[in-house]
Amino acid sequence: MSSAKxxxxxxxxxKNMPLGESDLLVTLYCKDIGKMRAVAKGARKSTSKLVGHFEPLTINNISITKSTNLDIINQAETIEDFDSLKSNLIGMAQGIYINELLDGFAPESHSNNDLYTLTHNVLKKLTSYSQSRLPLMYFELHLLRLSGLMPELYHCVECREELSPECHRFSSDYGGTLCLQCKPPDSVIRNISLSALKVLRMLHKANVNRLPELKMSQSTAEELDSLLRNTIQFWLDKEIRSKTFLEYLRRSTTDIIYS
Ligand SMILES: [Zn+2]
Structure with a gap:
């Protein structure tokens, strides 16, 4: 950010919340600033030029005035509103989950262009691919990577030996995969199937715009959902409410495609 006004x-x-009689307090994730909060003056007035620009999951070009307290948004031009994602309930729930994760993991005023690009690309992917679990798992794993919290997937985090097929377990709190011999004290260890580990390794190396066609069994999808959820909750130290809602929606939907 420059020193200009x-x-x-x-x-x-x-996210946004009402402030005063007609303003909005907006939390943004910005391309070259990272997470920030700013005030959209008068944005709740029907006559305001800012009205409607700051719904969650909307990308704007914005002009801002610096202030001693919260900066003030003067102008906004919407460049992406992800309408097709928001038009179905599961798509909307996935987008809100991404927002909640960004809000939880991203420190204020710390730019991370790669994380911004990841988020933008995954949201675009979800607009055409919202029934698949892969884009969201991709986001979860690479959010951890770009936050410096990437779980180990290839070696034992304790003895550093390369893992042998079918001889591995996983610990969210100890940093990833473990061999069968190592049992670090006070760590919570769970089984991880070879198919789930292969999906994680594929997601680690894949490009989000070229995610391969992959048919996952329901049990592998549920195993990965649980493993990633535990890992994210461990680092955030809280339950992600939007993920709970998303899982409820998925259980209520009969035509889920595990691809
Ligand atoms: Zn080991």
Whole structure:
């Protein structure tokens, strides 16, 4: 951010809340700033030029004035609103989950262009691929990687030996895969199937725009959902409410495609 009084940036709205009589307090994840909060003055007035621009899951080009307290948003031009994602309940729930994770993991005013690009690409992928679990798992794993919290997937985190097929377990709190011999004290260890480990390794190396066609069994999908959920909850130290809602929706939907 420059030292000028005004600046422009591109930002995804994570959430908003009413402030005063007609303002909105907006939390954004910005391309070159990272997470920030700013005030959209008068944005709740029907006549305001800012009205409707700061719904969650909307990307705007915005002009901002620096202030001693919270910066003030002057102008906004919507460049992406992910309408097709928001038009179905599971798509919307996935987008809100991504927003909640960004809000939880991203420190304020710490730019991370790779994380911004990851988020943008996964949201675009979900607009055409919202029934698949792969894009969201990709986001979860690479959010951990870009936050410096990537779980180990190839070696034992304790003895550093390369893992042998079918001879591995996993510990979210100890940093990833373990061989069968190592049992670090006070760590919570769970089994991880070879098929689940292979999917994680594939997601680690894949490009989000070229995710391979992959038919996952329901049990592998549920195993990975649980493993990633535990890992994310361990680092955030809280339950992710939007994930609980998303899982409820998935259980209620009969035409889930595990691809
Ligand atoms: Zn070991």
């Amino acid at each position: 005004y600046y422009r940036t591109e930002g995804l709205t994570l």
